[in-house]
Amino acid sequence: MEGALVGSSPRVRVSTPSASSFAGCKGNLRFSRDRAGFVVGGGSRRSTPLRCERAEKDCSNERIVLSYKNDDIANSVEVKQWESGKSLNEIAANQGIRIRRSYRTNNSESLEGEHGSPRNILEKIIWDKEVEVLQLKERKPLTVLNQLIKEAPLVRDFVGALKASYERTGLPALIAEVKKASPSKGVLRENFDPVQIAQAYEKYGAACLSILTDEKYFQGSFENLEAVRKAGIKCPLLCKEFIIDSLQIYYARSKGADAILLIAGVLPDIDIKYMTMICRELGLAALVEVHNEREMDRVLGINGIQLIGINNRGLETFEVGISNTKKLLEGERGEIIRQRGIIVVGESGLFTPEDISYVQDAGVRAVLVGESLVKQCDPGRAISGLFVVQNSNT
Numbered sequence: 198m199e200g201a202l203v204g205s206s207p208r209v210r211v212s213t214p215s216a217s218s219f220a221g222c223k224g225n226l227r228f229s230r231d232r233a234g235f236v237v238g239g240g241s242r243r244s245t246p247l248r249c250e251r252a253e254k255d256c257s258n259e260r261i262v263l264s265y266k267n268d269d270i271a272n273s274v275e276v277k278q279w280e281s282g283k284s285l286n287e288i289a290a291n292q293g294i295r296i297r298r299s300y301r302t303n304n305s306e307s308l309e310g311e312h313g314s315p316r317n318i319l320e321k322i323i324w325d326k327e328v329e330v331l332q333l334k335e336r337k338p339l340t341v342l343n344q345l346i347k348e349a350p351l352v353r354d355f356v357g358a359l360k361a362s363y364e365r366t367g368l369p370a371l372i373a374e375v376k377k378a379s380p381s382k383g384v385l386r387e388n389f390d391p392v393q394i395a396q397a398y399e400k401y402g403a404a405c406l407s408i409l410t411d412e413k414y415f416q417g418s419f420e421n422l423e424a425v426r427k428a429g430i431k432c433p434l435l436c437k438e439f440i441i442d443s444l445q446i447y448y449a450r451s452k453g454a455d456a457i458l459l460i461a462g463v464l465p466d467i468d469i470k471y472m473t474m475i476c477r478e479l480g481l482a483a484l485v486e487v488h489n490e491r492e493m494d495r496v497l498g499i500n501g502i503q504l505i506g507i508n509n510r511g512l513e514t515f516e517v518g519i520s521n522t523k524k525l526l527e528g529e530r531g532e533i534i535r536q537r538g539i540i541v542v543g544e545s546g547l548f549t550p551e552d553i554s555y556v557q558d559a560g561v562r563a564v565l566v567g568e569s570l571v572k573q574c575d576p577g578r579a580i581s582g583l584f585v586v587q588n589s590n591t
């Protein structure tokens with residue numbers, strides 16, 4: 198099966214869903230196969246697009262047989278909740294996620310719908326992204342993307358590049374961001390040449406680059422990502438996108454991405470698990486972004502996470518405070534992270550060498566910086582101004 202995960206043993210669960218979540222044997226089961234070959238429940242707002250491998254109606258016993266990709270997914274709380282008829286928004290809310298999905302099934306321009314209007318900018322971005330993803334599914338189905346991936350430049354080791362840089366310099370590795378604009382700050386740089394900026398970042402020692410691909414709110418694009426990769430840049434590339442569907446991960450890889458971003462404030466645990474599996478299958482790194490203690494605890498509860506980003510900016514309010522990094526790395530959380538060898542990336546609002554030292558002392562081994570570099574006339578040289586060489590007596 199295309200897109201299937203290698204080496205996973207399907208696990209079968211027999212379930213007797215409530216009549217309210219499934220219309221029963223006479224009604225419409227509302228399952229379909231997604232582009233990656235997984236069965237998804239959906240269509241009805243009450244049922245949840247969760248992925249299992251097979252869903253079959255057993256009419257004689259009035260029950261539905263679901264088979265899952267592996268035990269991790271089959272045993273997850275979300276699957277149990279889903280089987281008992283909870284919607285994905287309810288499941289997400291149980292995990293403290295405030296961003297709701299609208300599940301629009303057509304390209305209607307208006308965001309007004311079953312859920313009213315979006316409550317904040319992040320929710321608005323996500324609802325718009327749902328429409329974009331529907332369009333992407335039309336334009337680039339998985340069969341097409343799989344072919345493009347075969348022709349894409351080979352994946353580079355994103356995490357390895359961060360570790361090597363940190364070990365070489367003793368300073369947090371830099372992920373320098375190619376960012377033209379943001380919803381909070383507007384246009385950051387008028388004269389914006391993504392390839393030139395990327396080359397300057399690489400020349401002045403960035404370990405990796407982050408390329409914004411969201412067009413509507415950040416004025417980025419997948420063409421920028423592709424252009425930077427094709428320009429011969431050696432730094433591994435993070436595709437900075439609002440990922441809500443696994444197809445976007447395949448798309449990012451087809452455009453040359455080496456890593457993708459998963460935002461814990463948007464994605465329930467099961468999506469993070471499923472999407473990190475897809476990343477492993479494609480050889481991509483996943484930077485899992487958190488903003489508060491609850492999100493950090495959820496992510497630490499997921500096996501195999503190598504890279505966690507602490508965003509100092511709340512994406513719902515845009516408030517920035519770098520003490521957030523310190524707060525989330527204190528005590529037991531910091532201890533677990535050290536024991537597991539997870540690399541933490543300090544993200545957003547870093548402007549001075551003091552800011553860099555502050556987050557380094559808090560425990561980060563990498564930083565993600567956009568605005569303070571991209572706003573300077575020479576974004577490459579700006580890197581030197583952001584880092585001071587430690588213990589230098591010369």
Ligand SMILES: O=P(O)(O)OC[C@@H](O)[C@@H](O)c1c[nH]c2ccccc12
Nearest residue numbers: 508544545546547565566567568569
């Ligand atoms: O420009 P700043 O403040 O240096 O921030 C960079 C980066 O952290 C920020 O762009 C970012 C972090 N997480 C995100 C998620 C989506 C879009 C953008 C972001």
